Amino acid sequence: MAKQFPEIDDAQRKFIEEQHVFFVGTAAPDGRVNISPKGMDSLRVLGPTRIAWMNLTGSGNETAGHLLETDRMTLMWCSFTTRPLILRSYGTARTLHLGDEGWDELAELFPDHRSARQIYDLNVDLVQTSCGYAVPFMEYRSDRDTMQKWVDGKTDDQIKSYWVEKNQQTIDGKPTGTAS
Known part of the structure; x- marks a missing residue:
């Protein structure tokens, strides 16, 4: 049975920090919904209602494009080990690019990576847990x-x-705001 919480508690934070992969979901008001797996050392829980993650270069850049139109974001983790659990954090996110106010402060939280395109700063307004039985x-x-x-x-x-070649537009042809 799914349970909902107004913020990330200590047990949920520990669960998030133990996972090696997470998924990000975003969507513009129209067009395709995007769900991307993310890994490496690229996510930090900054408090009960705040998560930051560093987005590294990839073949697409849907999240950036979607957030230009609507700031909704969902992050999801699921246990592939002993405990059957799925955890989602819902909220609104802002995009930071190199040179933006706040970039340096957040970038210091992560290992230096030359291909960092954006940092996403998520304000969590709902946490939901559900079984991971399947x-x-x-x-x-x-x-x-x-x-x-x-x-x-x-x-x-x-x-x-x-x-410039691969990350300027979403698959629906919308701009991503990535510097050229």
């Missing part, structure tokens, strides 16, 4: 090194060129 057991081996190898093979200018 979620399979899976064993975590390690983070992939693919992103780091890709970054290591690029200059900063090449990464920015990639953003």
Whole structure:
């Protein structure tokens, strides 16, 4: 049975911090809904109603585009180990780009990563837990090194060129606000 909470409690925070992957969901008022898996050391629970996560370069940039139109965001974690649990945090988010006020303060919370495109600052207004009875057991081996190898093979200018080529529009053709 799903249970709802006004904020993240200590047990929920611990659960979030133990997970190796989370999912982000956003949608513009029209067009496609986007759900993306995220990993690496890219998320911080900053308090009972605040989460920040650093978005690294990817092949798309739907979250940024959606947040230009509506600030709704959902983050989800699910246990693949012993405890069957799904946890979602719902709220509104703002996008920070390198150079924006607040970027430096939040970026200090994460390992330095040259391909960081945005930091999302989520104000949580609802937390929901539900059973994870149908979620399979899976064993975590390690983070992939693919992103780091890709970054290591690029200059900063090449990464920015990639953003211009691949990250300027959503799949629905809307702008993402990513610097060119």
